[in-house]
Amino acid sequence: MKTCKLYNGVEIPEIGFGTFRLRGEEGYRVFREAIELGYRHFDTAESYDTEGYLGKAVKDSGVPREEFFITSKLPGEFKAYEITKASLQQSLDRLGMDYMDLYLIHAPWPWEEQDSPDWTDGNLAAWKAMSEAYQEGKVRAIGVSNFSYMDLDRFYDRCEIKPMVNQVQLHICHVVASTVKWCKDHNIVVEAWSPLGGAPMSGKDPLPEWVTVRSFAEKYHVTPQQLCLRFAMQYGDVVISKASSERHMLDNLGIQNFEITDEDMLAMAQIDPYWQGGEKSLFL
Numbered sequence: 001m002k003t004c005k006l007y008n009g010v011e012i013p014e015i016g017f018g019t020f021r022l023r024g025e026e027g028y029r030v031f032r033e034a035i036e037l038g039y040r041h042f043d044t045a046e047s048y049d050t051e052g053y054l055g056k057a058v059k060d061s062g063v064p065r066e067e068f069f070i071t072s073k074l075p076g077e078f079k080a081y082e083i084t085k086a087s088l089q090q091s092l093d094r095l096g097m098d099y100m101d102l103y104l105i106h107a108p109w110p111w112e113e114q115d116s117p118d119w120t121d122g123n124l125a126a127w128k129a130m131s132e133a134y135q136e137g138k139v140r141a142i143g144v145s146n147f148s149y150m151d152l153d154r155f156y157d158r159c160e161i162k163p164m165v166n167q168v169q170l171h172i173c174h175v176v177a178s179t180v181k182w183c184k185d186h187n188i189v190v191e192a193w194s195p196l197g198g199a200p201m202s203g204k205d206p207l208p209e210w211v212t213v214r215s216f217a218e219k220y221h222v223t224p225q226q227l228c229l230r231f232a233m234q235y236g237d238v239v240i241s242k243a244s245s246e247r248h249m250l251d252n253l254g255i256q257n258f259e260i261t262d263e264d265m266l267a268m269a270q271i272d273p274y275w276q277g278g279e280k281s282l283f284l
């Protein structure tokens, strides 16, 4: 699988496997199947309650640990130094691993307080503990998630070690152009979460935009979902998709076999009503 390089030289496989809602024995079965089909990059978080079974699936697979790329996340509520240190260690213990490949601040705000404006001081306290873990080799890379360009603006200049990744909600109807541009300008790799928008784009509850998506998919001889995943990967850098059926897992790996032209990327980005035309430089 192709990889994308962080500014510190660490390489991330471009397709990651999401573990949200894949708990318990069922999750274990799905992770083992995904590993057998070739997935090596897995995305978990303390709050998903999937670290334990993911770690077990990795271990039982017999594939060497260093072939995997494992991400976990600090809960959005934890905005202090000591609790970050403890939480990171607990994630490692649940995974049964002595290092993680990437550790992210899950959100700039505690989930229940998204309307409160500025958690920069708390994020910096957490970042200090994450930076120490990075220097000690407990994590190979550190980053953030759900940070808008405004959150990043407040945070970036005040960190000694700069964030390497921002994992954001990014799909064909939600292109967050200003944040993606900010990240690209600052050498931060963008990971797209919910690249199918969860259920709406999995085809269960089609959106009005689906007609346009389908016509592009026909042009590239792929399914609309493969088109959406490829779009999210090309628009950002890395795509994190979740699938529980073998068919979907294989289809999602198939997005490595085609490429969307810059002109079509630009046309598709405009499906999002909040697209800002000024961000054309992302493609052209």
Ligand SMILES: NC(=O)c1ccc[n+]([C@@H]2O[C@H](COP(=O)([O-])OP(=O)(O)OC[C@H]3O[C@@H](n4cnc5c(N)ncnc54)[C@H](OP(=O)(O)O)[C@@H]3O)[C@@H](O)[C@H]2O)c1
Residues within 6 Å of the ligand: 017, 018, 019, 020, 021, 043, 044, 106, 145, 146, 167, 168, 192, 193, 194, 195, 196, 197, 198, 199, 201, 202, 203, 225, 226, 240, 241, 242, 243, 244, 245, 247, 248, 249, 251, 252
């Ligand atoms: N950082 C954050 O705050 C954050 C937030 C949310 C998610 N995430 C991460 O991003 C990952 C992915 O997001 P997500 O789980 O919300 O949703 P998603 O990947 O956008 O969509 C998953 C849904 O799409 C279906 N699907 C997958 N591949 C398909 C295909 N080729 N054709 C048709 N349907 C397909 C799945 O069905 P089946 O399961 O039936 O195969 C499932 O119902 C999460 O698992 C998590 O790791 C991060």
